[in-house]
Structure formats: structure tokens, C-alpha cells
Amino acid sequence: MELYEGIMTTRAMRRFTAEPVTRDEIVRCLKAAVQAPSGGNIQPWQFLVVTDAETRAAVGDIYRRSYDRYEPALLAVLPPFRSDEDEASFRRTAAASRHLADHLGDAAAMVLFLMPAISMTLADDQGDLDVGTPYASVYPAVQNFLLAARDLGIGTALTTVYRIYQQELRDLLEIPERYEVVALVPMGRPVGRFGVARRRPAEAITSWDRFGRRDT
Amino acid sequence: MELYEGIMTTRAMRRFTAEPVTRDEIVRCLKAAVQAPSGGNIQPWQFLVVTDAETRAAVGDIYRRSYDRYEPALLAVLPPFRSDEDEASFRRTAAASRHLADHLGDAAAMVLFLMPAISMTLADDQGDLDVGTPYASVYPAVQNFLLAARDLGIGTALTTVYRIYQQELRDLLEIPERYEVVALVPMGRPVGRFGVARRRPAEAITSWDRFGRRDT
Numbered sequence: 001m002e003l004y005e006g007i008m009t010t011r012a013m014r015r016f017t018a019e020p021v022t023r024d025e026i027v028r029c030l031k032a033a034v035q036a037p038s039g040g041n042i043q044p045w046q047f048l049v050v051t052d053a054e055t056r057a058a059v060g061d062i063y064r065r066s067y068d069r070y071e072p073a074l075l076a077v078l079p080p081f082r083s084d085e086d087e088a089s090f091r092r093t094a095a096a097s098r099h100l101a102d103h104l105g106d107a108a109a110m111v112l113f114l115m116p117a118i119s120m121t122l123a124d125d126q127g128d129l130d131v132g133t134p135y136a137s138v139y140p141a142v143q144n145f146l147l148a149a150r151d152l153g154i155g156t157a158l159t160t161v162y163r164i165y166q167q168e169l170r171d172l173l174e175i176p177e178r179y180e181v182v183a184l185v186p187m188g189r190p191v192g193r194f195g196v197a198r199r200r201p202a203e204a205i206t207s208w209d210r211f212g213r214r215d216t
Numbered sequence: 217m218e219l220y221e222g223i224m225t226t227r228a229m230r231r232f233t234a235e236p237v238t239r240d241e242i243v244r245c246l247k248a249a250v251q252a253p254s255g256g257n258i259q260p261w262q263f264l265v266v267t268d269a270e271t272r273a274a275v276g277d278i279y280r281r282s283y284d285r286y287e288p289a290l291l292a293v294l295p296p297f298r299s300d301e302d303e304a305s306f307r308r309t310a311a312a313s314r315h316l317a318d319h320l321g322d323a324a325a326m327v328l329f330l331m332p333a334i335s336m337t338l339a340d341d342q343g344d345l346d347v348g349t350p351y352a353s354v355y356p357a358v359q360n361f362l363l364a365a366r367d368l369g370i371g372t373a374l375t376t377v378y379r380i381y382q383q384e385l386r387d388l389l390e391i392p393e394r395y396e397v398v399a400l401v402p403m404g405r406p407v408g409r410f411g412v413a414r415r416r417p418a419e420a421i422t423s424w425d426r427f428g429r430r431d432t
Contacts, residue, residue: 003222003367007248007360030418032223036359037374040290041309043415047422055425073338073345074256093257114427122289129289132376136399139355140374143252144223146356147363151219158253158356160348175427183352199259202246206263209271211330211391 001151010147011197013155014100016188021108023051025152026187030111032148038137042120045138048112048173058172059162060105063184066164067101089198100157100186107186112169113142114179135182142183155190158183217367226363227413229371230316232404237324239267241368242403246327248364254353258336261354264328264389274388275378276321279400282380283317305414316373316402323402328385329358330395351398358399371406374399 030047038044050056071094081087104110115138122129142158149156162169162184169181207213246263254260266272287310297303320326331354338345358374365372378385378400385397423429 001219003217003219004244004248004364006219007363008251010251012253027418027422028220030422032220034415034418034421035224035226035413037228037362039376041305041414045421046427047418048427049422049424052425069340069342069345070338070347073340077336077338089257120293122286122293124285124289126285129285130379130382131286132379132398133349133351135349135351136355136358136374136376139352140359140362142352143356143359146253147223148220158352160255160352163346163348166346173425173427179427182348197251198257199250202243202250202263205250205261206243206246206265208265209268209389211262211264211389211395 006147006150008196009194010150011195012157013190013192013194014096014157015191016107016155016186017191018106019108019189021154021187021189025154026109026111028152029145029148029154033141033145036141036144038141039132039134042118042137044115044118044134045141046114046116046179048114048175050110050112050173051108055172056107056110057105059110059169059184060103062165062168062172063104063159063162064101066161067097069164070161071098104186108188110184110186111145112173112181113138113183113185114175115182117178117180138182142185145185149187150194153189154187155194156185156187158185160184222363222366224412225410226366227410228373229406229408229410230312230373231407232323232371232402233407234322235324235405237370237403237405241370242325242327244368245361245364245370249357249361252357252360254357255348255350258334258353260331260334260350261357262330262332262395264330264391266326266328266389267324271388272323272326273321275326275385275400276319278381278384278388279320279375279378280317282377283313285380286377287314320402324404326400326402327361328389328397329354329399329401330391331398333394333396354398358401361401365403366410369405370403371410372401372403374401376400
């Protein structure tokens with residue numbers, strides 16, 4: 001798989017076959033994750049892989065109950081669609097997301113990305129220094145993971161909806177309170193094909209030298 | 217360039233030659249950025265590319281002054297090194313980061329990732345729903361950008377230190393207040409080679425089925 005093609009065709013996959021994902025495959029993806037950049041190279045991540053069937057089912061239950069609250073809350077605040085294509089696209093994704101919510105526990109494996117609470121406040125005699133969010137140091141690693149899975153033909157989806165019941169997830173998996181679960185990524189052989197996902201064209205949202213200047 | 221090799225060998229590059237980076241190359245990287253996932257596919261990003269020499273110099277000045285405050289503040293809170301190798305590695309990175317701070321304006325181009333303020337609070341009759349941070353929807357796109365640049369032999373670094381003077385940057389580039397500048401990525405042909413950066417081994421920070429369980 002060529003690098004650029006792999007990036008372009010890595011999209012969320014939400015339906016999986018019953019085929020397994022091996023430990024070596026998961027570790028290979030985690031090795032890609034750790035090569036992502038982090039502020040001051042602090043690497044603020046730990047990984048928790050769930051493969052045990054009973055534990056997967058319990059995580060799946062937490063996820064489904066989270067999604068049951070998320071879905072109607074999202075629909076209640078959704079702005080009007082700008083086109084029929086937009087609406088059709090939303091409906092397809094919503095159906096796939098519902099499917100994932102009902103079957104997450106059946107995914108061959110799931111990987112949780114954990115970030116320790118970082119209390120590195122920088123300051124000088126002029127006051128506190130804002131040098132950005134710790135999330136900047138962990139989501140690039142998640143993306144590397146998704147791409148490395150793509151390289152193996154393994155489908156993934158970056159989910160965060162479980163956070164509605166994050167404490168239940170911590171309790172189930174014995175995750176210490178000081179860790180935030182920043183992503184839960186189900187993995188499996190995808191039903192359906194990888195491909196270029198629907199996006200607004202980059203050119204339409206790119207400015208040159210001053211904000212809003214659409215061309216060089 | 218093979219996908220997995222590209223991921224593994226994309227590291228921060230902080231010294232650049234004077235060679236240009238073309239508009240087509242930059243757009244190609246931005247097309248990769250937009251293929252990243254975002255919550256509900258909201259794609260909460262805009263890009264601002266700076267190539268004009270005078271503007272680059274002005275951005276470089278803001279960056280250098282930010283770094284001048286960041287560097288001593290970081291050194292003041294640094295924990296003791298765990299080994300001589302750790303210390304040597306830190307010193308090398310610190311020297312390269314200092315170099316970047318002093319020469320950012322000379323980079324062939326720089327790309328700013330802008331995220332609009334997102335006020336999508338989800339709630340139901342039981343209360344507000346935490347479904348994660350909007351940063352989860354933008355840093356994967358930044359990572360895609362860095363990898364697509366790697367594919368072209370272009371070096372990059374994900375920086376956030378400019379945030380100390382973020383408002384100056386907004387004023388200079390006419391960025392509306394509602395956008396947060398979540399990353400500033402200088403680009404250029406690298407001095408030095410791409411390669412696998414120093415990281416803690418993935419196996420040492422991976423748990424299986426329960427937190428802290430180090431093997432399956």
C-alpha cells in the first residue's frame with residue numbers, strides 16, 4: 001500500500017466480519033502510533049487492548065448505552081441539510097454508526113487510547129503560558145494507528161461517544177482515575193470497501209497569506 | 217514510499233534548505249488532511265498557507281518571541297533525566313527546536329490549522345453529554361498532513377508554541393477571533409534524514425483486557 005493512497009482511502013469502517021485480528025497485527029499498529037509527535041516528546045499515552053470476548057461484550061454494552069443517549073441528542077441540534085446529497089450522506093453514516101453501536105462488542109478487538117492527566121503548567125514572570133492542549137499530543141498517534149491498520153486491511157473507527165459512561169469503562173477495565181480515555185477504536189476485517197470519504201474540497205477552505213484570500 | 221514505512225519514519229524536521237515548496241505540493245498535503253475523521257464528519261478546519269516572504273518573516277518573529285519565553289519556562293519545570301541517553305536526546309531536540317525558532321521565517325512555507333469555536337453542547341433530560349473534545353476532530357488531519365508531506369520528501373514539525381502570542385498571529389494574518397490556531401506547521405526540504413524517532417517501546421505501555429496486564 002502506497003503512503004498517499006493509504007492516507008486518502010482510510011475512512012471509518014463500522015461493519016466487520018467475524019474474522020480475527022492477531023496480536024502481532026495490533027502491536028504493529030501500536031508501534032506506528034508511538035511514532036507520532038508529542039509536545040516535548042512526552043508521549044502522553046498508554047494503550048489498552050481488549051480481545052477477551054466477555055470483556056468486549058461488556059464494553060459493547062457501555063458503548064451501545066452511550067450511543068442510545070448520543071443519537072437523539074445529536075438529532076435534536078442538527079442544522080438543516082444544505083442539499084439532498086448531504087442528507088443522504090448523513091443518513092448512510094447514521095445507519096452505519098447505529099450498526100456499530102449495536103455490534104461494537106462483536107468487533108475482533110478494540111483499542112483504548114489513554115492519556116494521563118498532565119499538569120504541566122508553564123509560566124514566567126509575565127504569567128501563565130498557553131502552549132496548547134495535551135490533546136495535540138495524542139490524536140496524531142490515534143491517526144497513525146488507523147493508517148497502520150489500513151495497511152493491514154483492517155477497518156477501524158475513531159469513537160468518543162463512550163465518554164458518556166467513561167467511568168463505567170474505567171471501572172470495568174481497571175483504568176486508574178488519572179487516565180482519560182481519549183479514543184476507543186474497534187478493529188476488524190471490514191464489510192465493504194475502503195475508499196475516499198466525502199469531504200469538502202481542500203481548496204475551498206484554504207487561504208493564502210491572509211485569511212479569506214482564496215488564491216495565491 | 218510504502219505506507220507503514222512512511223508512518224514510521226515521519227519525524228519532526230526542524231532544519232530546512234532554501235529550496236522551495238510548490239503550491240501543488242501544499243495542496244496535495246491539504247487534500248490528505250481533509251480525509252482525516254472528525255466527529256459527525258463536521259470537518260472543523262480551515263487552512264491558512266503562508267508563502268509570502270515578508271509575511272513569513274513576521275510569523276517567524278512571533279514564533280521566535282514565543283519560543284524565547286517557552287524555552288526557559290520548560291527548563292524550569294523539567295524533571296530529572298532518567299538516563300544519559302535521555303539527556304543527550306533532549307539536548308539534541310532542544311538545539312534543533314532553538315534552530316527552528318531562530319529560522320522559522322526562512323521555511324519555504326508554513327501552514328496554519330484553524331478550528332472554529334464549536335459550541336455544540338449535547339444534552340438530554342439527564343444532563344449534558346460529554347462526547348469528547350473538538351481537538352479529536354482536528355489533530356488527526358494535522359497528522360495526515362505531516363505524512364503526506366513526508367511522501368513528497370518535505371520536512372515538517374507540528375508546533376503550538378506560537379500560542380503564547382496567538383492574538384498577534386490572528387492580527388497579522390487577519391484571522392477572525394472565532395478561530396483557534398491549533399497548529400502551525402513549517403515546511404521545507406529537510407537538512408538531515410528522515411528516520412525512526414526515539415520512543416518508548418509500544419509493548420511497555422500496552423495493557424491487555426485489564427489496565428496493567430502486560431501480556432495476553
